[in-house]
Amino acid sequence: MSLRACILASCDNAPYLADAIASVQAQSLPFEVIVIADDASTDGSRELIRSLAAADRRIVPVLRERRLGPGANRDLAIRDTQADWIVTLDGDDVMAPGKHAAEWAAVAPFAGRAPAIGFSDVALTDAFGAETGRWSLSLHAAMDMAERTGWFARRTAPIPRDMLLPKPLYLQAGGFAHDLPLYEDWDFKLRLSALPAVWRHSGIIGTRYRRQGGGLSDAPPGEHTRWQAAVRARNRDLIAELPA
Template structure:
């Protein structure tokens, strides 16, 4: 069994209250050959001071990458990944936590596969401010598909949970890192590029991280959405996914447009607050989002994938 160097890339922006927990979870790994790269996207809440304090305490282990201004998560991820010196990169948000066996579970799986994979994903454990815990498993349906089937899957849904990803730095370099055109969406476009490039993706049958819910990029517990995330997702769909859609699958375009305008209207006219008005808006848009509701059935989704012809 080999023990490759793993770079833990912590991605932060205004996460002062949670970052210490994240760093401590990285330091507590039961695997020794790793470094920690912490990339901050121009925080203004004291996050940088937390980073510098830990970097001073662990100067040979922690490498800070501090941006002078906020540029979005895709740029911040690229800054972190380019600074990593490990063969493999484990990315984590600054408000999440690694489980103590996170790296060792990954290394054991990579050794079993004899270095044939380019990226791994695992199950994860979610938690919220009230202490509620939930286990979220990988989609077995996706991992049971052929390479072509996985690419078709990605036309309709984001197939992989970003918080659980391990990826070879060489694979990131091959596909050109995250696409900065989508400033608040670093993961979905990257998975699509990996699948288009026929990189080998595999699963770790274990939960490796604690993922904090209610404080994410896409939305919070009370807000309708992060409008910049919604705009990045829509731009990605229009530029990268829509060109592959034709025939009956054009219904997906209508669904995407309904999602975009539902969130845009909620953001602009409802003060970005959930409530009865937002619930009424969702209900009004529901007929236009029939495609998404149909895809909730795995039998229907399997038929959609089988009948899709890639352009």
Template sequence: MPRFSLIVPCFQVQGFLRECLDSVLSQSFGDFELIAVDDRSPDGCGAILDEYAARDPRVRALHLPENVGLGRARNAGMPHATGDYLFFLDSDDTLTPGALRAVADRLTEAADPDVLVFDYARTYWWGGTRRNVLAEVLAEAGPDTFTVDTYPRILDLLMVVWNKVYRREFVESEGFAFPPGYYEDTPWTFPVLLSARRIAALDRICLNYRQRRQGSILSTTSRKHFDILDQYERVFAFVEQRPELAHWRPYLHRKMGEHCLDILAKPDRLPPADKAEFFRRTATMFRAHKPADALVDS
């Protein structure tokens, strides 16, 4: 079996897709499979995927019969994965040269942890590049594996799926899957990190996170941003089912409040007419999940 299964969901990214695929196929480390999922994209994504699959046997193109959204497109790719590790790469982002070799070497050094977290850089439409501002979190993690209990600072990093690789057997044994809706990374990343028995860090930029001038889902003004409330309900439900994680409830309660208020504060997220409703629903959920000893009024 290959070392990595890269799962790349594709929807309306024909202008970026070739650069993404080329960044993978040009890696010096070649022991991988690339499972590209055409999420019923109305542009030329499907044809591009078929072209790459025809010329490189490591590429497999899946064409979904209907559009299901980013999270469920990733789910559609997972049953086809045979690699030791799952790597979810968004189709407008790119790997840096040598990234897979560096990740593979670190996995070997760490004796195959459940999760490996690596660094990234934001690349902007105007040509600028900026490294993750919390890069020191990875540097300070050290060479040994850890859990969120022994190194909780790992949770300070962006709660996204694409700055990590995941041992496939760990994911399958825990039954992790992506829910529908916006912010689908939240109810994946928290449960995965809270459940992992061995996490390792790699202090190296392995991915370029594209910052588009326009067209990003999360920068689109829409009521779909209310989805964040359902996603945190899924996180709390996960913790509720696992008493050993109960001590994380105060942290998650605070994180939920901060995240929702951040969405509310951004001018391009919620329609102005919906902001009051979003605040009320956030306050209701904040009270509903308040830990017994939390210093907030009910």
């Protein structure tokens, strides 16, 4: 059976981290490995991670001594794991109990035959976990590669997050950039969308995406503009090939 890992990346998420980790531990189809990559937190997160790792042999703590940034922290953790398949989660989000099972059921028929990506809908929540909206994402499973890449490039509507994908496909896409403090996820997904792969929707809500403020998304508007432009610049050749 393929070895599957959840890569949970966190930085100063202590108020939410225990819930995030518990949601991964409680999956109806268990992960064989749970990597918790802490990016030099100073809020007590590291003590929590050590304690939980002592009680659950599946947990692999990765405790950075200096802050690397979201892209490098997540990318290095993924590259270091020996898992065949990976799923990501942020340290302030929550994974629905059946997410892993539903996404694995969606991609398993393709395992060993073709690259496949499993993804789910997303529930948006406030800082306290109350639902504020939903992203229905099943249309991405019906798109061909050019349509999907064009959709991702325009960023006019939500795109999948926390997908289940083969590690070799992650590496083929180049992984998360280390030098982007914002939009490193968009940059990666753009490159991923341009690779031949089957995208399969799980049919459920998989992630509860907490918008709690105080994170990189609260950077000044000028910073958002700057790094969006940087992502477009580094993917200009890919974007130029898309149909008008």
